[in-house]
Amino acid sequence: MKNFSLLLIALLLFSCNDGPKKKYLPESIGAINSLGVVISNDLWEGAVGDKLREHFAAPVVGLTWEEPLFSLEQMPQKVFTGTTRYRRAVLFVDLDTVNVAHLKTDLYAAPQEIGVIKGRTQEELITNIETYADEFIAAIKGMELEETQKRFLRSLSKDKILEEKFGVTFRLPSIYKLGKQEDNFVWIDREIQKGSMNIIAYEIPWESLDNDSTLVTDFIRMRDSIGEKYIPGPDIRNKKTYMTTEDAFAPHFFETEIDGHKALEARSIWDIENYPMAGPFLTFVIDDEANNRKLVVEGFTFAPATNKRDYMFELEAILRSVKFK
Structure with missing residues (x-):
């Protein structure tokens, strides 16, 4: 009975330690309000790129002259490797066999928002951009505000x-x-x-x-x-x-x-x-x-x-x- 009890305790301890392990994610990088756009040169230079710029580089409301909502940095897929994947805000746009659009949070780093936009044709890509741009912009802006507020913690005012x-x-x-x-x-x-x-x-x-x-x-x-x-x-x-x-x-x-x-x-x-x-x-x-x-x-x-x-x-x-x- 004593040996059975010891065996039971060991099994319980093993099962507790064998649970799902939290995935380690590196800290994301990038300037505030900088958005990496992973897209082919052909799509970027055509109607799809124009539609992306229309929404994600739209002029900020209330400034004295036009400045874009985000600073867009285009890159082809082959460049999106290594530490480049640690960028905080990313759009991934490509032709595919599926027609989908969704956000992925903290995929390669944290905090991170990656907007994925795929379509079987350029027309489907443009429709997905028009449909989901506001949702993606709100998520990215919310993340950037939180990141900015977190940086304030390095040296806060003590004035009351x-x-x-x-x-x-x-x-x-x-x-x-x-x-x-x-x-x-x-x-x-x-x-x-x-x-x-x-x-x-x-x-x-x-x-x-x-x-x-x-x-x-x-x-x-x-x-x-x-x-x-x-x-x-x-x-x-x-x-x-x-x-x-x-x-x-x-x-x-x-x-x-x-x-x-x-x-x-x-x-x-x-x-x-x-x-x-x-x-x-x-x-x-x-x-x-x-x-x-x-x-x-x-x-x-x-x-x-x-x-x-x-x-x-x-x-x-x-x-x-x-x-x-």
């Missing part, structure tokens, strides 16, 4: 001003510094090579911006009043300068969610009243019913003669990291 004033925390890199604070306003910024990246936060009443028919007017009036009160422009003799919303570009609005709270997302161009300065902004108006308010957080960039996509993407990653205490 946003928590003390508004009861929220941000995953804010330490390079951002407090620039101004008032009773209902905080301005945080960081210097960049040719300008600055900025974050502002303030509260508005719960019932604000609830009328869809006047949303554009009400939103611009709100932003411009904050700009006039808190965000001055350069000193110009006999002129008042302050941040406003550029009249020539109506804001683009989207519904979104931040930390489980409904939010209104707005993108457009800011400028300075009575002075030639402008740049992109991204605003989130976040519902906070528990505190009978809406919290407004905004990121804007001043970087003349410089591409701004990646600056605005970093600001979006910070703003989407808001956590309510």
Whole structure:
């Protein structure tokens, strides 16, 4: 009986250790918002490539000039080997005997999203691109935002001003510094090579911006009043300068969610009243019913003669990291 018991224990231990082993995956590589496109040269240079560029290199909404959603890097299949397979974001497009499109997550590395698009003809490839592009873009962008937020953890700001004033925390890199604070306003910024990246936060009443028919007017009036009160422009003799919303570009609005709270997302161009300065902004108006308010957080960039996509993407990653205490 004693020997039988020992044998039973040994079998149990062996069976526990003989379970499925977790697959080791190397860390993925690649610049943020860079998308590797594995496709033959012939397809890339024809209608299929045009359709890919139409969707995956579409202009980012709300920038001062056109910049692509992703920086596309085409490569033929024979190049997609070794460490090249560790790229974080990949599209695999090819003619085949099947007509399919799907996402593969963490196939060769982690984190990783690979969009696979196959078709028996070029027409089927184009149809699959049109059908699945939005889904693939959302998955890749979500991964890139998470990757950017993870990189912030290397050096986070210890400033508690946003928590003390508004009861929220941000995953804010330490390079951002407090620039101004008032009773209902905080301005945080960081210097960049040719300008600055900025974050502002303030509260508005719960019932604000609830009328869809006047949303554009009400939103611009709100932003411009904050700009006039808190965000001055350069000193110009006999002129008042302050941040406003550029009249020539109506804001683009989207519904979104931040930390489980409904939010209104707005993108457009800011400028300075009575002075030639402008740049992109991204605003989130976040519902906070528990505190009978809406919290407004905004990121804007001043970087003349410089591409701004990646600056605005970093600001979006910070703003989407808001956590309510």
